[in-house]
Amino acid sequence: MRSPAPTYRPIVLSIAGSDSGGGAGIQADIKAIEAAGGFAATALTAITAQNTVGVEDVEVLESSIIEAQLDAVIDDLAVAGIKTGMLATTEVIETVDAAIVGVDAPVVIDPVMVAASGDRLLDATAEQAYETLIDGATLVTPNADEATVLTGITITDADDAVEAGEVLLDLGADAALIKGGHWGDDLIIDTLVTAETTETITHDRIATNATHGSGCYLASSIATLLARGAKLTDAVGTAIADTSRAIRYHLDIGEGPGSVHHLAPLRTRAAVGETIETATMLIDRLQRSGIDPIVPEVGMNIGIALPHAEIPQEIVAIDGRLVRTSEGIVQAGPVRLGGSGHVARYLLAVREHVPAYRAVANVRFTEAIEEAMEALGWETHEIDREDQPTAVAEREGGTMGWVAATVYGEGAAPAAVFDRGAPGKEAMVRVVTTNPIELGDRLIALAEETRQ
Numbered sequence: 001m002r003s004p005a006p007t008y009r010p011i012v013l014s015i016a017g018s019d020s021g022g023g024a025g026i027q028a029d030i031k032a033i034e035a036a037g038g039f040a041a042t043a044l045t046a047i048t049a050q051n052t053v054g055v056e057d058v059e060v061l062e063s064s065i066i067e068a069q070l071d072a073v074i075d076d077l078a079v080a081g082i083k084t085g086m087l088a089t090t091e092v093i094e095t096v097d098a099a100i101v102g103v104d105a106p107v108v109i110d111p112v113m114v115a116a117s118g119d120r121l122l123d124a125t126a127e128q129a130y131e132t133l134i135d136g137a138t139l140v141t142p143n144a145d146e147a148t149v150l151t152g153i154t155i156t157d158a159d160d161a162v163e164a165g166e167v168l169l170d171l172g173a174d175a176a177l178i179k180g181g182h183w184g185d186d187l188i189i190d191t192l193v194t195a196e197t198t199e200t201i202t203h204d205r206i207a208t209n210a211t212h213g214s215g216c217y218l219a220s221s222i223a224t225l226l227a228r229g230a231k232l233t234d235a236v237g238t239a240i241a242d243t244s245r246a247i248r249y250h251l252d253i254g255e256g257p258g259s260v261h262h263l264a265p266l267r268t269r270a271a272v273g274e275t276i277e278t279a280t281m282l283i284d285r286l287q288r289s290g291i292d293p294i295v296p297e298v299g300m301n302i303g304i305a306l307p308h309a310e311i312p313q314e315i316v317a318i319d320g321r322l323v324r325t326s327e328g329i330v331q332a333g334p335v336r337l338g339g340s341g342h343v344a345r346y347l348l349a350v351r352e353h354v355p356a357y358r359a360v361a362n363v364r365f366t367e368a369i370e371e372a373m374e375a376l377g378w379e380t381h382e383i384d385r386e387d388q389p390t391a392v393a394e395r396e397g398g399t400m401g402w403v404a405a406t407v408y409g410e411g412a413a414p415a416a417v418f419d420r421g422a423p424g425k426e427a428m429v430r431v432v433t434t435n436p437i438e439l440g441d442r443l444i445a446l447a448e449e450t451r452q
Contacts, residue, residue: 009039010227011077013105014220015070015096016085016112017046017058023251023259024050024213029083031262032220036242038227041077043069045096046088052212052256060088063095070099079105081227083220086112090129097133106138106226109173110219111146135172138226139236141219142168143179158189158200165193175232179218181211192236199233201240210250210258217260218243241265241310249308249355261308268308272316272337279304279316279335282436286322287329289440291447296364298426299323299332303343304436305351305358313337315344349404350432354413357432359439363446365418365427372449373416373429378442381407382418385425415442 012033019025026042033040045066049057073079082105087093100107111130127149134140134150142164144155151167153160155178165176180189190201218239225235242265249264250257282302294300299321306314317340320333338344347360363369373380383403407417416431431446433439 009037010080010224011041012038012081012083012220012224012227013041013043013070013073013077013079013100014083014085015043015045015087015100016083016216017048017088018044019213020047020049021051021212021254021259023052023253024216025085028213028216028260028262029085029220032217033083033224035263035266036221036224036228036239038081038224041073041079043073043096045092046086048086052254052258054256058088060092063091066092067095067099070096074099074103079103081105081223082107083223084109084133085216085219087133093129093133097136101136106223107136108219108223108226109133109137109140110215111140111142111150112215113146113149131171134168137173139175139177139222139232140168140173141177141179141215141222143181143215144183147176147178156183158191161189161191162193162198165191165198169193169195177222177236179215181205181214190236190240192233194232201237203240203244206244206248208247208250208257210252211247211260212257213260213262214243214247217246217262245308245310248310264308268306268314271306275304275306275316276335276337278436279318282440283318283322283331283335285440286443287331289444289447290328291443292324292329293450294363294369294443294447295322295324295329296362296426296428300362300364301340301343302436302439303340303347303360305347309348309351309358312341312344312348315340315347317343345400346404346430347432349400350408352401353404353408356434357413358434359436360430360432361439361443363416363429363431363443365420365429366450368450369429369446370418372446372452375449376445378416379414380416380418381412381414382420383407385419
């Protein structure tokens with residue numbers, strides 16, 4: 001008989017309605033809590049018949065069964081965090097408040113009032129009841145419309161968001177996060193207001209309507225990180241970044257816009273070991289295949305993106321490049337996350353336009369290599385650095401973004417981009433592919449063709 005090996009995960013209690021479509025509500029909360037490192041316990045407040053298109057029906061549960069669920073969880077489990085979602089009515093809000101008031105755990109209130117589809121999920125008469133619940137909140141996370149209902153302040157800019165946050169603090173909340181998705185243009189400005197500070201978290205808006213479940217995901221992630229002991233500002237920052245990733249790499253399901261990808265951040269983190277192993281095998285294959293003719297004087301680096309990569313530290317590369325020596329191609333450093341800022345910035349810039357690209361390599365530029373690419377039938381593109389705006393050239397990493405936008409911004413997806421260089425800049429070809437195997441095939445074929 002084997003000995004058991006129990007593990008610990010902080011218990012996070014989600015108190016919310018269901019979403020039969022699986023994208024939002026308590027289903028989303030469970031996914032987000034588990035993905036962020038918690039154990040999800042639940043108390044169901046309502047059953048909704050909904051999907052990616054809209055809400056077809058709602059059945060609010062009796063307060064007695066909601067209370068029984070809360071008592072069952074709280075009596076047995078050491079609740080380390082609480083997140084509330086759809087509460088629907090005054091009676092439900094009061095029931096929840098009475099049950100959790102004595103629990104010593106951070107409480108994140110997501111004041112769900114309207115679904116992403118526009119369907120109302122809270123009785124208008126219950127809006128004022130939230131004040132009592134807010135009084136015991138560690139954090140309240142309303143969007144602009146919900147903040148307006150709770151505070152009476154119409155939010156059109158960051159100053160309005162700060163003012164609304166301060167009102168929520170006056171109502172008793174320790175902190176308020178006014179989400180910026182419902183106002184502004186290309187930039188989303190989320191505003192975190194506490195008694196000590198006001199902090200804005202700015203990030204690019206993603207061109208999609210697939211935000212179903214994003215509010216649930218964000219609040220559940222914050223509650224879980226707080227339950228794990230994170231500071232509030234760190235928990236909020238991490239959860240916002242993870243939510244942005246979950247929206248960008250959303251799930252294309254249903255007839256509506258789709259759902260956020262609740263497990264995207266988790267699957268990205270889980271792929272580190274496999275991606276490093278894949279990169280190591282690719283490098284070994286390249287060394288054994290004799291790619292000397294296409295290795296630049298400065299050396300060759302490769303980059304492989306983790307699934308859903310968003311930052312340079314999520315690109316696996318060689319810390320030191322592949323270099324030509326008298327003994328052949330030598331790996332001059334270890335393979336690791338963030339091993340090359342240069343290839344990472346380029347690959348991330350390309351992925352802004354063609355997210356399917358996951359692998360990149362820099363290749364020597366000669367007429368023979370150019371002719372070899374043509375003979376292989378590669379789709380290529382050439383850039384001219386003289387066309388690059390001065391302001392772009394002077395900005396850190398600006399060239400990468402300019403090249404990617406120039407080449408890939410109009411829907412083109414060439415496998416290789418020629419750069420004839422400039423004073424102090426070696427001429428180079430950058431090859432991108434959707435996977436490491438294809439990258440290896442292309443580089444080996446190019447080296448063989450160049451030799452002929």
